[in-house]
Amino acid sequence: xxxxxxxxxxxxxxxxxxxxxxxxxxxxxxxxxxxxxxxNLCPSMAAFCxxxxxxxxxxxxxxxxxxxxxxxxxxxxxxELIVSIGSYSQIEAxxxxxxxxxxxxxxxxxxxxxxxxxxxxxxxYHAEPRYWARIARLLIVAEQxxxxxxxxxxxxxxxxxxxxxxxxxxxxxYFALSGPEILAGxxxxxx
Numbered sequence: 001x002x003x004x005x006x007x008x009x010x011x012x013x014x015x016x017x018x019x020x021x022x023x024x025x026x027x028x029x030x031x032x033x034x035x036x037x038x039x040n041l042c043p044s045m046a047a048f049c050x051x052x053x054x055x056x057x058x059x060x061x062x063x064x065x066x067x068x069x070x071x072x073x074x075x076x077x078x079x080e081l082i083v084s085i086g087s088y089s090q091i092e093a094x095x096x097x098x099x100x101x102x103x104x105x106x107x108x109x110x111x112x113x114x115x116x117x118x119x120x121x122x123x124x125y126h127a128e129p130r131y132w133a134r135i136a137r138l139l140i141v142a143e144q145x146x147x148x149x150x151x152x153x154x155x156x157x158x159x160x161x162x163x164x165x166x167x168x169x170x171x172x173x174y175f176a177l178s179g180p181e182i183l184a185g186x187x188x189x190x191x
Contacts, residue, residue: 009045010036012095015142016074016081019093022141023085023180026062026070027052034061049076086183091134093142102138104131111135113157115143120156129161133174134182 020028101114111131
């Protein structure tokens, strides 16, 4: 099934879904045609967020598991879809037309990166190199850029990690990971 309307907003749904799938959220496990079916019934991203859980459960697409239903929809605020990841929601990804922003935050330290109209921009406060690697990996998961664009994301955020060899080594170690293990602390990830 194809999405039939407002493809710019539907692209936000797909990016959020890719990240939710990576994070193991219940709604992320839906198939693409199931998302399109719900989208075709909705007039907006907010309506999609409201309709998705009930519709998916009624259809039997999302079922109660050992940990309950899990995360069964993205949040919606101010025209953006929001996906939170991590046991303490350390990662927040926001998707709007022509804009993706992912923030990793621990206490007062944070790293944030966005892609706005194809331009990568980053900011942070006392961010560890692994924070930048996490953001880079998740941007690539959500955006599914070309190889050249992915290299640009990696290079931009690797530069944010600093120029000390130990910082670059930490960035490279975390960037090489592709699954949820990237959220593990350095004491868990062996050198």
